[in-house]
Amino acid sequence: MESFSLILAIVVVTALAFDFTNGFHDTANAMATTISTGAMRPKAAVAMSAVLNLVGAFLSVEVANTISKGLVDETGIRPEVIFAALVGAILWNLLTWLVGLPSSSSHALMGGLIGATVASAGLGAVHGDVLVTKVLIPAIAAPLVAGIAAMFATRLTYRLGRKADGEASKKGYRAGQIASAGLVSLAHGTNDAQKTMGIITLALVAGGTLAPDSDPPLWVILSAGIAIALGTYLGGWRIIRTMGKGLTDLQPQQGFAAQTSAATVILASSHLGFSLSTTHSVSGSVMGAGLGRKGGVVRWSTATRMFVAWGLTLPAAALVAALAEWVCGFGDWGTALVAVFLVASSAAIWKISRREVVDHTNVNDTGTPADEPTGVVTQAIAAVTPPPAGTVSEDLAATIAAPAATDSTAPPAKTTV
Numbered sequence: 001m002e003s004f005s006l007i008l009a010i011v012v013v014t015a016l017a018f019d020f021t022n023g024f025h026d027t028a029n030a031m032a033t034t035i036s037t038g039a040m041r042p043k044a045a046v047a048m049s050a051v052l053n054l055v056g057a058f059l060s061v062e063v064a065n066t067i068s069k070g071l072v073d074e075t076g077i078r079p080e081v082i083f084a085a086l087v088g089a090i091l092w093n094l095l096t097w098l099v100g101l102p103s104s105s106s107h108a109l110m111g112g113l114i115g116a117t118v119a120s121a122g123l124g125a126v127h128g129d130v131l132v133t134k135v136l137i138p139a140i141a142a143p144l145v146a147g148i149a150a151m152f153a154t155r156l157t158y159r160l161g162r163k164a165d166g167e168a169s170k171k172g173y174r175a176g177q178i179a180s181a182g183l184v185s186l187a188h189g190t191n192d193a194q195k196t197m198g199i200i201t202l203a204l205v206a207g208g209t210l211a212p213d214s215d216p217p218l219w220v221i222l223s224a225g226i227a228i229a230l231g232t233y234l235g236g237w238r239i240i241r242t243m244g245k246g247l248t249d250l251q252p253q254q255g256f257a258a259q260t261s262a263a264t265v266i267l268a269s270s271h272l273g274f275s276l277s278t279t280h281s282v283s284g285s286v287m288g289a290g291l292g293r294k295g296g297v298v299r300w301s302t303a304t305r306m307f308v309a310w311g312l313t314l315p316a317a318a319l320v321a322a323l324a325e326w327v328c329g330f331g332d333w334g335t336a337l338v339a340v341f342l343v344a345s346s347a348a349i350w351k352i353s354r355r356e357v358v359d360h361t362n363v364n365d366t367g368t369p370a371d372e373p374t375g376v377v378t379q380a381i382a383a384v385t386p387p388p389a390g391t392v393s394e395d396l397a398a399t400i401a402a403p404a405a406t407d408s409t410a411p412p413a414k415t416t417v
Helices: 006-036 042-056 062-070 079-098 105-121 128-160 166-206 218-234 237-246 252-272 278-292 300-328 332-353 376-383 391-406
Strands: none
Touching (some): 006 042, 006 105, 006 278, 006 332, 079 105, 079 166, 079 237, 079 300, 105 166, 105 278, 105 300, 128 252, 166 218, 166 252, 166 278, 237 278, 237 300, 278 300, 300 332
């Protein structure tokens, strides 16, 4: 085995930096609905999520093996290639965080890896069958499955709780939200932390420190879990605001249904080794929960911007990574230039973000208009959705009172003393 070289150390540190950005970029996946409905205080929510992300990192290595052994050909991949891939992924994460868009850190990483690999070794080094079956198909299926499941789960929760006391029901669902948010955090650790484990393992194999087809060493699992937990605790408040308030207004029943549906999809995918985007799953479930409540509105302008970001993630990260790999090909000075560019760009994005600070004190404030016109999809689904608990009697009372309120010719009621 070769010694642990300087470039390999740089790759490992950069991979953990990506894992850190993954943590604060994806905190919204677990905690946005819990925070937006008031089930937990913001700081307590991200602290719980951080701990469970760390625990989840130790539960499985199937997704890590998909990244390190399946997506690209290990032979001929140099550590510089992996470094270039991480540059593309980190910059995309930071840009989408700056504008508050919940894009996929997983797809940013895989796009970066594909772009850098193609620039270095050609298209033949990318395993197309793995890309299609374990990346692209889950990317399309996950939000659809989670969204449909959340929509029907929301309808079921309102139907079951139709006769229950409103406030007592909300308290119960808030408690359920805390449990389901913990499950999403655990699922996130089993899926996303493993992607960094996989990329570090691939770098160690490329650098000759590990034998091909090796599983991630314990120190890799531990360091990746700690990095994503620290990033999660930092918050990522901009994306939490978008996910919790920007897409739709959620009631506790909807939040519980959305998180439970997303957690189920993520855990099942982790077990099967699918490199699933937790962002896609949770966003789909949030929109499904919004459509599942009668009168609920999905803000399609925000959703459209999010869909565009999803579509751009793989190619954008791949393009940046390919350019970074081309520069790294000039030797040590090229690699140093790419590293300086990464640090300078990251610092510039952070400085721009300070112009409008979003943190735990204002995360539930939003400039998104609450009265955005209801879309055709929302109207169609809302028409066949049963009303939530209490609305039948409210609607009946409003109907009875309406004639008296609108008939200006009716004589005033007599008052009896």
